[in-house]
Amino acid sequence: MTTDTTAAPVTADEKQLYDDFAHHGLIPLWTQREDLMPLRPTPKAVPHIWHWGDLYPLAARAGELVPVGRGGERRAIAVSNPGLPGLPYATPTLWAAIQYLGPGEVAPAHRHSQNAFRFVLEGEGVWTVVDGDPVAMRRGDLLLTPGWRFHGHHNPHPRPMAWLDGLDIPLVHAIDAGFFEFGEDGVEERPTPHRSRAERLWGQPGLRPVSATAHDTPDSPLAAYRWEHTDAALTAQLELAAEGHPGVVEPGHAAVRFTNPTTGSDALTTLRTEMHRIAGGQRTAAVRETGSSVWQVFDGTGAITLDGTRRDLARGDLIAAPSWCEVTIEAHSDLDLFRFGDAPVFERLNLARREYA
Secondary structure (H helix, E strand, O other): OOOOOOOOOOOOHHHHHHHHHHOOOOHHHHEEEEHHHHOOOOOOOOOEOHHHHHHHHHHHHHHHHHOOOOOOOOOOOOOOOOOOOOOOOOOOOOEEEEEEEEOOOOOEEEEEEEOEEEEEOEEEEEEEEEEEEEEEEEEOOOOEEEEEEEOOOOOOOOOOEEEEEEOOOOOOOOOOOOEEEEEEOOHHHHOOOOOOOHHHHHOOOOOHHHHHOOOOOOOOOOOEEOHHHHHHHHHHHHHHOOOOOOOEEOEEEEEEEEEOOOOOOOOOOOOEEEEEEOOOOOOOOOOOEEEOOOEEEEEEOOEEEEEEEEEOOOOOOEEEEEOOOOOOEEEEOEEEEEEEEHHHHHOOOOOOOOOOO
């Protein structure tokens, strides 16, 4: 409740009125307006960084001590924003975790309402099986699991592997839209093809299979976005800029968005996924926007300033930027960052707003 210290003393009749409001489950707007409709967003989540040097050793220890299998389903360790104590949320709408799978291990199949992706910071050897389609996971790849698709993972190699999981769990939980279903105890397919069936059908640049022209899907049918394509696109943007042609977001800042080839919209309906490259010595403009995002440093070194506080960045670090947090990034070397956020939801609700400082 908002308290006005200059207000006149509450009379006995007024006190009785407020007591009667409470008895009948009522709360008057005039006591709540500043909290319900603030002048600007006032998120409970705070800007925060989790360092890969802390995350990975803990995931490896969990790999030694905690089995993966039916029930718990995944050996995934979620980050918890200090502004949201006790909740496994990076922000009020985004869930981010490090998942670790050891040699020979299998994470059994299941499906859920929540949209999900995997982004691989390093390593290879694990296959994720999405609705029976085995998809290789390699460094720099973005792998999609849209909501309600069965998926499991298996690691046939002698080395462990860890990656970033991102989901819209907090959003789906907040609106009571979550469903979950167990699949088979293992994974239905064990082949290890270089390219998945979805890539073979949808992975040709600018080409759409005629057989699928009448079947637009809200989420992308492409299971994997490979690093070699992402890297080439970012490199080309900076090369074109050096030649005096348009293509970059701002000087020294290249970026791509992962999209649905059937519609051109975001690859997942509730999550925006992007890759950014900032040339060494460059600094981005300070920007704030509604909606929250999580960044992961893929390669390079630099620093990020969040609401005026500067923090150094190293490979693998995870950064939470809450709604209306002012963000500036500077690159010491060429700096590659993966970013995901809730922008599609805010845009569909006409709540998206951006401001440059």
